Amino acid sequence: MALDKEALLAVYRTMQTIRVFEDRVHVENTTGDIPGFVHLYAGEEAIATGVCCNLTDADAIGSTHRGHGHCIAKGCDVKAMMKELFGKKEGLCGGKGGSMHIADMERGMLGANAIVGGSPPLAIGAALSHKTRGTDGVAVSFSGDGASNQGTCFESLNMAVVLKLPCIFVFENNGFGEGTGADYHVGSGDIGGRAAAFGMPMTKVDGVDFFAVQEAAAEAIGRARRGEGPSAIEADVVRFYGHYEGDPQGYRKKGEGDEMRATRDCLKNFRDKTLGDGTLTATELDAIDAEIAQLIDEAVVEARAAEFPSVNDLLTDVYISY
Amino acid sequence: MALDKEALLAVYRTMQTIRVFEDRVHVENTTGDIPGFVHLYAGEEAIATGVCCNLTDADAIGSTHRGHGHCIAKGCDVKAMMKELFGKKEGLCGGKGGSMHIADMERGMLGANAIVGGSPPLAIGAALSHKTRGTDGVAVSFSGDGASNQGTCFESLNMAVVLKLPCIFVFENNGFGEGTGADYHVGSGDIGGRAAAFGMPMTKVDGVDFFAVQEAAAEAIGRARRGEGPSAIEADVVRFYGHYEGDPQGYRKKGEGDEMRATRDCLKNFRDKTLGDGTLTATELDAIDAEIAQLIDEAVVEARAAEFPSVNDLLTDVYISY
Amino acid sequence: MPKKSIRIALQEAVVLEMRRDPNVIVIGEDVAGGAGCSGDRGTYGGAMGVTKGLIEEFGDERVIDTPITESALVGMAAGAAATGLRPIAELMFVDFMGVCFDQVLNQAAKFRYMFGGKATTPLVVRTMMGAGFRAAAQHSQMLYNLFTAVPGVKCVIPSNAYDAKGLLIQAIRDDDVVIFFNHKAIYDFEDEVPDEAYTIPFGEANIVREGEDVTIVAFSRMVHTANDAAKSLEKDGISVELIDPRTSSPLDEESIIESVENTGRLVIVDEGTPRCGLAGDVAGMVAEKAFHALKAPIIQVTAPHTPVPFSPVLEDAYIPSAAKVEEAVRKVMTMSRDAVSAS
Amino acid sequence: MPKKSIRIALQEAVVLEMRRDPNVIVIGEDVAGGAGCSGDRGTYGGAMGVTKGLIEEFGDERVIDTPITESALVGMAAGAAATGLRPIAELMFVDFMGVCFDQVLNQAAKFRYMFGGKATTPLVVRTMMGAGFRAAAQHSQMLYNLFTAVPGVKCVIPSNAYDAKGLLIQAIRDDDVVIFFNHKAIYDFEDEVPDEAYTIPFGEANIVREGEDVTIVAFSRMVHTANDAAKSLEKDGISVELIDPRTSSPLDEESIIESVENTGRLVIVDEGTPRCGLAGDVAGMVAEKAFHALKAPIIQVTAPHTPVPFSPVLEDAYIPSAAKVEEAVRKVMTMSRDAVSAS
Numbered sequence A, B: 001m002a003l004d005k006e007a008l009l010a011v012y013r014t015m016q017t018i019r020v021f022e023d024r025v026h027v028e029n030t031t032g033d034i035p036g037f038v039h040l041y042a043g044e045e046a047i048a049t050g051v052c053c054n055l056t057d058a059d060a061i062g063s064t065h066r067g068h069g070h071c072i073a074k075g076c077d078v079k080a081m082m083k084e085l086f087g088k089k090e091g092l093c094g095g096k097g098g099s100m101h102i103a104d105m106e107r108g109m110l111g112a113n114a115i116v117g118g119s120p121p122l123a124i125g126a127a128l129s130h131k132t133r134g135t136d137g138v139a140v141s142f143s144g145d146g147a148s149n150q151g152t153c154f155e156s157l158n159m160a161v162v163l164k165l166p167c168i169f170v171f172e173n174n175g176f177g178e179g180t181g182a183d184y185h186v187g188s189g190d191i192g193g194r195a196a197a198f199g200m201p202m203t204k205v206d207g208v209d210f211f212a213v214q215e216a217a218a219e220a221i222g223r224a225r226r227g228e229g230p231s232a233i234e235a236d237v238v239r240f241y242g243h244y245e246g247d248p249q250g251y252r253k254k255g256e257g258d259e260m261r262a263t264r265d266c267l268k269n270f271r272d273k274t275l276g277d278g279t280l281t282a283t284e285l286d287a288i289d290a291e292i293a294q295l296i297d298e299a300v301v302e303a304r305a306a307e308f309p310s311v312n313d314l315l316t317d318v319y320i321s322y
Numbered sequence C, D: 001m002p003k004k005s006i007r008i009a010l011q012e013a014v015v016l017e018m019r020r021d022p023n024v025i026v027i028g029e030d031v032a033g034g035a036g037c038s039g040d041r042g043t044y045g046g047a048m049g050v051t052k053g054l055i056e057e058f059g060d061e062r063v064i065d066t067p068i069t070e071s072a073l074v075g076m077a078a079g080a081a082a083t084g085l086r087p088i089a090e091l092m093f094v095d096f097m098g099v100c101f102d103q104v105l106n107q108a109a110k111f112r113y114m115f116g117g118k119a120t121t122p123l124v125v126r127t128m129m130g131a132g133f134r135a136a137a138q139h140s141q142m143l144y145n146l147f148t149a150v151p152g153v154k155c156v157i158p159s160n161a162y163d164a165k166g167l168l169i170q171a172i173r174d175d176d177v178v179i180f181f182n183h184k185a186i187y188d189f190e191d192e193v194p195d196e197a198y199t200i201p202f203g204e205a206n207i208v209r210e211g212e213d214v215t216i217v218a219f220s221r222m223v224h225t226a227n228d229a230a231k232s233l234e235k236d237g238i239s240v241e242l243i244d245p246r247t248s249s250p251l252d253e254e255s256i257i258e259s260v261e262n263t264g265r266l267v268i269v270d271e272g273t274p275r276c277g278l279a280g281d282v283a284g285m286v287a288e289k290a291f292h293a294l295k296a297p298i299i300q301v302t303a304p305h306t307p308v309p310f311s312p313v314l315e316d317a318y319i320p321s322a323a324k325v326e327e328a329v330r331k332v333m334t335m336s337r338d339a340v341s342a343s
């Protein structure tokens, strides 16, 4: 099922938005004005985008600590996201969550999750919700290679098969869990194979190839929508920046991230492909680039200018009634 | 590596001890004098015995809530076990543990465990202990089919591969996790296959065939002793009694347990084989039977006569110093 | 009114709410039972038979048996709750919270706050706690203190069948995360329980008996133990006011303070362990908010700082007894306000 | 004596004990770092760099990087401890206890009791807690109350570098299960710390400052907050006795009682949440055991019953401040023993 031109432009817009958002957060972070821990998704855009372009607001996703990309791909308001990162009242979570807990239930974005392996059980819950209510909605669980070793992740794979849940497990294998390599921490060296052994179809794709991701995701999501149960996708990908902003990356060959950016850039791949086969034009893409540059600029300016929450907000939102 | 006659007699003694112990506990339990929850191992003797006959006191095992068989196979004192079940001061754990927490660190029996999936992490810990101290000792983790779905179990499989630990994961698939069938709760229908996907050699054996279990275990344990890392064994087996003593077993075809006893009895299999090929004689086995009947009789009489702990014992053994 | 056990009261609450609202589902290990087995479906009905037979009326899409995999089941229930269902997750024993604590502590309990008020998570986790079954250290704990401590969680602790039904219906209709703790030793305790649905609001204590001399605050099964003590003390002319808070979070501080202001003396009875427990929590609250009314030290009658032992002799000694409660009450009665000033 | 940070003090403790005893090992995520990567081994050294470089001296058999799999890592450490090693398991953030709580609560903490005294489990879990890093709800909790509540566990809460080193060496040599809580905001706080090994016994409070009017009991980082308050109050002639219990389990009840018997007033400062917390625990203990000495209500200064918020404005308001401590002290100072009798 090939995407039409409009869809491709939307996809490019999403990927470019994530990239520029993350590159800018990287810069803004050096000013010290973005509080807390920040984990950037730059380099992995094709995965979130390739998966989420097959979803609607009714579908849910469970995310990770590295959640900005998932948010944007799922349609969250970019300006509200930036405000959240700056801890402002008009942020997506009123400044209470920050980068690691950014969420938007209305968009089916169940939250970045600062507990590695925290979200797969939640994602199967959203899938169960769809199944029980008899919709054709699905849920997607995003996990890193590191998270793929967490017990919750395995339990969720099994549960999804047992209950035949409309859930897709996407493993973003960027080769690292913090400062430890996937070659070391995944004993079998094969995340996808492990998932398949739980009894579900599995596909491995090149995570810097948007089209490969999209195709695999569309197939898995289609299966789930048709009530045919869960699937898994392992996408090999690269992390341009450190694990977190400020990470000295001593465990990594110097310049590895930049090298990756030069050789394994999903956005460049996308441009090359769509320009090469004539589906899109440089003018179109450049226009989007310009538009997004402005959007992110504005987002930062507005986020900086926005107000912090008031101290009274400290005590609200714990319960609905108490 | 065939077992010699002496070894075979010892093996028979162990299996028969477990059987008679469990059958007797089943009867004693109806008197109401055995407190708490009791889960019987009858029917599964060949697994604990087939594995543990390859171990020494220096090797460790992690057990389950259904731990009597593991205890006996690992060489725990049967009379002290019976006293423990009756909650007596001279019990293996001073009456503080009971059936679900029966343990004997000196025999490398790290404890029955009333948390399903509680013991695999402990077993890999014992394996790490051997590896770090440079011994050729190993650890065995026993888990049921139900426990095989627990996150801790999967995490331990991965950790064992990553750290190349001398650990053997034995899955006792008796077809049930409480009142739920393994056909349902293991999504892939293949416990062993799942374990293999974590990156370790795996063997499936008929768990009512002592010789099959022993052979597979000897091989896996040998590998571990030689520093070649972990292995998994899935043994299909049967549970003669209910999940716990008192279980009405409505989820099970009436008489299924007894039928199993008639058709899939590891002790009968053992007798048939060893008598059939002339390795052992009926006289020898009958003598062991008589000896064990007396041992268990005495164990019950002594356990009943033994004293309860004193109320002062309530506060001891929480800490070594506080 | 018909007499019913806590077990039946709980079942009625679940059934009535499942009939009323198709979004209410039950998830847990053997909540039906028999899946993939050769015998009957639905005869297990959870560790205590509360959901026995429900699968016949509601089917396996609403009475969902799971593998033994508590993190996935509680987390799944949390995720389902955040996306439109109203799940009742059954955790056989509260002790098993150890393997799925994160899904309550860091996930369900915190969604609403972390997401700036934009999540609603009507999750009920129904579980069983307490000693008395010779079930030993890993199947006998109270642990309600650990959840009372968690902002974002409500903790319900019914002591009788009437409350059990009304509080469970309230819990199911409640839009926040609720942990519902049943003491395993009182499932067969009976009470008059209406057939129809009714709710009991959270944070409203039940004054089990009114009295003048000493206030006793007791939780769950200990309400009965304390009541036994109170009856015996009454014979000696000591009048006890017995308060059953019914929910530990929210806690009806007002009723406790009001009572202490009247009696001037407080004994707290809690089967939990003594450190950072409910007893200390209530004591600390009163020592801050009703200090001037106190005529005597606040005595906590709790289990000791030990795991729960197996042997009946030891377990019986472990559980706070009516005799110990009486002793504590008699002790605070010997102390007068004058003694305070004099010391 | 040389000035050293808590970070360095902790590292020295680990290194000295690893040199002394080959059974001491370190297990955790990125405790070395770089396994299976293209760069250097050992440069990560744990979330706070405490074990940085240790792999060079001790090798990867004793400084063990694990996958992200806390149940297996803490459980493995417990199993190793029960079979001859003395592992220091590093849990980056105490919040992660959610995913491995069982291995502490039901396993390690209970072995000795369940097995009738026949197990010895010299396990240390070293972890990091507390707010102040804008790390939000899942990376900023205290949670020490949850472990203080667990019989079989000892809880260590150093507030300064000298104590950190002595207590960690004690923890490593201790034969029981110890959870060692470091507050993330004070890793760089410096003190005079001897180069050689020394131990500080558990259950012995440190009297940070002596005083006559009010006793403040404060934990971990709050010792510094309370000290700031005390300094400021001193200027107004209010003399504070500040007690740092250093371990919450065991708790040095005696030192606290003795102090309250002298001052008659108590304020407890605890960055943890207020329900079933350490503050209430200490308040309840004193309301029972030193009631007659009390001249005023016991005030608890704690975080609110909310998750930890992200935004700096909110997080700053969340953490108990010196101003709030001062206010509490001034409040109890306005109440006299007469007021008690009079009320």
Ligand SMILES: Cc1ncc(C[n+]2csc(CCOP(=O)(O)OP(=O)(O)O)c2C)c(N)n1
Binding pocket: A039, A064, A065, A066, A114, A115, A116, A117, A143, A144, A145, A146, A147, A148, A174, A176, A177, A178, A243, D029, D068, D070, D092, D096, D099
């Ligand atoms: C339960 C838990 N353990 C450890 C951490 C600390 N931590 C945060 S991110 C991370 C690495 C995650 O690796 P991966 O899943 O591969 O995701 P990536 O960062 O590569 O996107 C770790 C160890 C955590 N947040 N939660």
Ligand SMILES: Cc1ncc(C[n+]2csc(CCOP(=O)(O)OP(=O)(O)O)c2C)c(N)n1
Binding pocket: B039, B064, B065, B066, B114, B115, B116, B117, B143, B144, B145, B146, B147, B148, B174, B176, B177, B178, B243, C029, C068, C070, C092, C096, C099
């Ligand atoms: C964490 C946890 N969940 C649930 C239980 C209740 N429970 C005890 S035994 C059991 C079934 C275990 O099945 P399996 O692992 O196959 O062992 P089997 O009983 O068949 O030997 C269950 C659900 C428990 N003890 N611990």
Ligand SMILES: [Mg+2]
Binding pocket: A144, A145, A146, A172, A173, A174, A175, A176, A177, A178
């Ligand atoms: Mg990764």
Ligand SMILES: [Mg+2]
Binding pocket: B144, B145, B146, B172, B173, B174, B175, B176, B177, B178
């Ligand atoms: Mg089984």
